[in-house]
């Protein structure tokens with residue numbers, strides 16, 4: 315059974331990149347007769363808002379993207395994140411880090427200053443994981459073979475921030491495990507992070523999902539498409555146009571005579587083939603902006 319999901323961070327309205335991820339994950343799930351879950355990544359409280367959440371749900375509804383079951387929230391999984399950390403501790407893979415941002419300013423790879431700090435200090439500390447010095451790889455359905463060595467990238471990475479907020483790679487693998495996700499379809503900006511996630515999944519003995527990383531809009535143009543850039547918020551007044559553009563970028567060729575989003579999506583589910591998705595797209599292809 316295929317279980318897919320869309321997991322927007324609710325720190326602002328959905329942007330064009332998130333609509334692409336929503337549409338791609340929806341079409342892939344539906345074309346496999348699978349489930350498509352909606353999870354709100356709301357753990358980063360200082361940045362998330364109830365209003366953004368409402369707007370995200372409305373945007374999906376207006377675009378005809380109907381999810382299965384109840385909306386899942388990261389904030390419901392807090393205990394499970396700590397369980398995972400306890401598991402990592404048992405394996406002697408974590409340590410407390412008190413390094414300031416300033417101290418790490420000039421280092422891309424964590425230099426290991428706190429590696430031997432196994433007891434929680436009284437100062438605020440983040441929790442980092444020891445990474446192995448070996449290659450990790452996977453086969454992406456769109457991007458092909460991906461591999462890398464975590465110890466030459468970010469190095470020992472943070473799983474729990476100083477403010478006791480779980481870090482994304484740990485949260486996402488626990489969330490996907492809890493909800494039985496078999497297939498992850500999301501933006502290629504997370505391609506490298508997927509290696510970190512696979513390391514955690516293997517270490518915690520969970521099942522590795524299949525991955526398909528769709529092109530991100532900013533790759534070629536160097537325009538930063540973050541949710542904080544209101545300029546790229548989706549215009550909910552033109553859902554049909556937005557969907558047609560998104561489908562073009564995902565390698566489909568919809569005609570302009572579809573009357574509404576539901577009929578257009580039915581057509582797209584039939585046509586969907588992940589092998590037609592390009593590895594990269596330019597923002598100029600997104601005709602509605």
Ligand code: GLU
Nearest residue numbers: 321322323355486500504
């Ligand atoms: N909330 C994350 C994001 O919007 C989810 C990424 C993922 O799909 O794993 O970037």
Ligand code: ZN
Nearest residue numbers: 411412413428
């Ligand atoms: Zn440190």
